[in-house]
Amino acid sequence: MVLKTTTETISTGLLVGGMDRLGKILNDFCAWQLRRQGNGSIEVSLQHRSAAHRDGRGLYARFGASIVQTLSNMYLIGGTAKASVLQQDEDVMLIDDDGVMKSLAIQYPGGQRPLFVGCGVSATKAGEILVVGGGAVCFSFGAYWNESCFVIGRNEEAMSEQEAWHLYQPNLSDTHNPTNGFENDFKAGQHDTSDLLATGSDDTSDSYVRDRLPQVDRIRLESAEAFKNMLARGKPVIIEGANLDSCRSTWSAEYLKQHLGEERPVVVHSSSSVHMDFQKKNFSYVTQPFGEFVEQAGRGEHVYLRALSSDQPSKSSTSLKADFPEIAGDFSLPAEMHIAAENEHSSVLRISGQVTMWLHYDVMANVLCQIHGSKSIVLFSPSDIQRLGFPPGETTSTLNPLTDRTIKARTSPMEAVLQAGDVLFIPSCWPHVTAPNGPDLSVAVNVFFRSLVSGYAAGKDVYGNRDLEMYQNGRREVGKMAKAIHGDTRGDATACKEMLAGAIESRRKLIDLTKGAKEANRIIESAVALPRDIGQFYLDRLAEEVRQLP
Numbered sequence: 001m002v003l004k005t006t007t008e009t010i011s012t013g014l015l016v017g018g019m020d021r022l023g024k025i026l027n028d029f030c031a032w033q034l035r036r037q038g039n040g041s042i043e044v045s046l047q048h049r050s051a052a053h054r055d056g057r058g059l060y061a062r063f064g065a066s067i068v069q070t071l072s073n074m075y076l077i078g079g080t081a082k083a084s085v086l087q088q089d090e091d092v093m094l095i096d097d098d099g100v101m102k103s104l105a106i107q108y109p110g111g112q113r114p115l116f117v118g119c120g121v122s123a124t125k126a127g128e129i130l131v132v133g134g135g136a137v138c139f140s141f142g143a144y145w146n147e148s149c150f151v152i153g154r155n156e157e158a159m160s161e162q163e164a165w166h167l168y169q170p171n172l173s174d175t176h177n178p179t180n181g182f183e184n185d186f187k188a189g190q191h192d193t194s195d196l197l198a199t200g201s202d203d204t205s206d207s208y209v210r211d212r213l214p215q216v217d218r219i220r221l222e223s224a225e226a227f228k229n230m231l232a233r234g235k236p237v238i239i240e241g242a243n244l245d246s247c248r249s250t251w252s253a254e255y256l257k258q259h260l261g262e263e264r265p266v267v268v269h270s271s272s273s274v275h276m277d278f279q280k281k282n283f284s285y286v287t288q289p290f291g292e293f294v295e296q297a298g299r300g301e302h303v304y305l306r307a308l309s310s311d312q313p314s315k316s317s318t319s320l321k322a323d324f325p326e327i328a329g330d331f332s333l334p335a336e337m338h339i340a341a342e343n344e345h346s347s348v349l350r351i352s353g354q355v356t357m358w359l360h361y362d363v364m365a366n367v368l369c370q371i372h373g374s375k376s377i378v379l380f381s382p383s384d385i386q387r388l389g390f391p392p393g394e395t396t397s398t399l400n401p402l403t404d405r406t407i408k409a410r411t412s413p414m415e416a417v418l419q420a421g422d423v424l425f426i427p428s429c430w431p432h433v434t435a436p437n438g439p440d441l442s443v444a445v446n447v448f449f450r451s452l453v454s455g456y457a458a459g460k461d462v463y464g465n466r467d468l469e470m471y472q473n474g475r476r477e478v479g480k481m482a483k484a485i486h487g488d489t490r491g492d493a494t495a496c497k498e499m500l501a502g503a504i505e506s507r508r509k510l511i512d513l514t515k516g517a518k519e520a521n522r523i524i525e526s527a528v529a530l531p532r533d534i535g536q537f538y539l540d541r542l543a544e545e546v547r548q549l550p
Helices: 224-233 253-260 290-298 335-342 382-387 469-486 493-506 517-526 532-547
Strands: 002-004 009-016 029-036 042-048 066-069 074-077 092-095 101-104 120-123 129-132 135-138 142-145 150-154 165-168 218-220 237-240 265-271 283-289 303-306 344-352 365-372 375-380 413-418 423-426 432-436 442-449
Touching (some): 066 120, 224 335, 265 290, 290 344, 335 344, 335 365, 335 442, 365 375, 375 423, 469 532
Parallel strands (some): 218 237
Antiparallel strands (some): 002 009, 066 074, 120 129, 265 283, 265 303, 303 344, 344 442, 365 423, 375 432
C-alpha cells in the first residue's frame, strides 16, 4: 500500500499480511520507501516494524484483504486473520500516514454481514467505497459468495465516528432499513457505478435483475452558445460543475428549516409504497409543518414535496423568488443558461425522501438542478411513446419501468445519475421516472422554461405539462374520424383505421376521397410548425389513438 509521496521520497508505504508457501498467514509488518538519489538512481529500503505493531488480535496479519485509497484516507477492507475470526467492527480499518489502524464500526442493513474476503474495491467520485464480490470455500462446510455489490458510505453530518459509517446493499432486499431507498427494485448507494432500470415484478419481490443502461452524456457548459446548441439538439445532457450560487453549501436540512420556518405548512405527497403511482393514486396529499416533513424525508420515509404557488396554487405556477424569498437569493442559474432564465415558466423546489416519481413527461423543457443528495432518472426517447402505456390525453403513464420486466425489451431507456451540483437538461416530451440514489435527503430546483416560439396550449398551465395545442386539436380531429368511419357502412373499419394511423405517423397525406382523410391531413399539417421530434411525438400518439378507436 502507498501512503504518501514527497519531493525527496518518491513513495513510502507498508507491506503487511499475506501468506507463505506453506499456507500460513504472515504477521510481518514492514515499511518500504523509494528514494531518489543524487545521481538519479532509485533506492529501495525495507524496515521491519513487526515488534512495534504486533497486537494480540492480529489485525495486521490478514490474507485476502483489500486496500483502497479515497480522496482523503486509506482503508483496509476485510480478509481473514491469522489469530482469530475478525469481529464486525474490524472489517474496515482506517490507516493513518504512520500505518496506525483504527477500526470503524459499520452499520449493516438488517444485521447481514457480508464476507469481505477476496473482494474487489474501488473509491467512487463521491468519496465512498464500492465493494464487489468476495467469498470463500470452507472445506466440509461448503462455499459462500456475496451475490451483490456493496457501497460503504460516510454520513458527514453524523454526531460521532461510530454513527458515521454504513453499508448499502444494492442487490439485497431489506425493507426495514430506510437507507435501502427503493426497498426491492432500486437500492440506495448506487451513485455513478451502477445501472438503474429495475425489472422486479412488484414492491414485495425479494429479488430483481437490472441491466446496465446507456448513460446520459456529461459535459462542461462553456458558453451561452453551447447551451443554445444543446437545446437545438434536443437530447438529455448532464451539465457538471455549474455555478448554482451558494445553495450548494448552505441548503442543509437545518438551514432550510431555520430559514423557511419549521411550522410553515406545506402540502406533501405521502405514500405507503416506495413507488408513487399517479394513476392508482397510492398516495395522499398531506398538509404538515415543514420541519416535520424534512425530518420524515431525512429518515427515508416515502414523502415528497413538489412546491406549489403559495398564493394561488390551482391557478399560478410556482416561483422560487415569489414563494420562497427567504432562500431564493441562494440559487441562480448559470449565466450560460440565460435563455432558460429569461423564458422561465416556473421554478419548483423539490425535496424528497425514499420515494420514486411515476413515469411522466413534461411539455415544457426543463433543467433539474440537484442541490443536495443524489437522484437517479431513467429517460425514454419520445419515439418510445406508443410502448409506454400513456392513456389518450394523459401525460402520466399506467406503467412503472422500475418494476415492469417487459419495458426495457421494447424501448430504448437511458440513465442519468445526478450528484450534488449536477444539472440535467430534460427536453420537451421526454418521458422519465425519478428515484432517490442514496439515503440522503434530496433537494433540487426544477426550472421549466419555454423553448418553443409558439404552439403551447392556451390558458393556465400550472405544472408545465399541458399538451401542445397541436395535440389538443388533433384529438378533436380523431373524434371526427371516428364518426366518419362508423358512418361508412361500405368499408372495413379496422382497415380504414390502420390506413389513417399509418398515414399520420409516416406524415403521408391522403387523397380526399378516403373517409377521415381531411382530418388526418390536418393533423399532419399541424406538425410542420413544431421541431420534428416533438411533432413526431404527437403524431405517434394520435396514430395510436386512431388504432384504438372503437
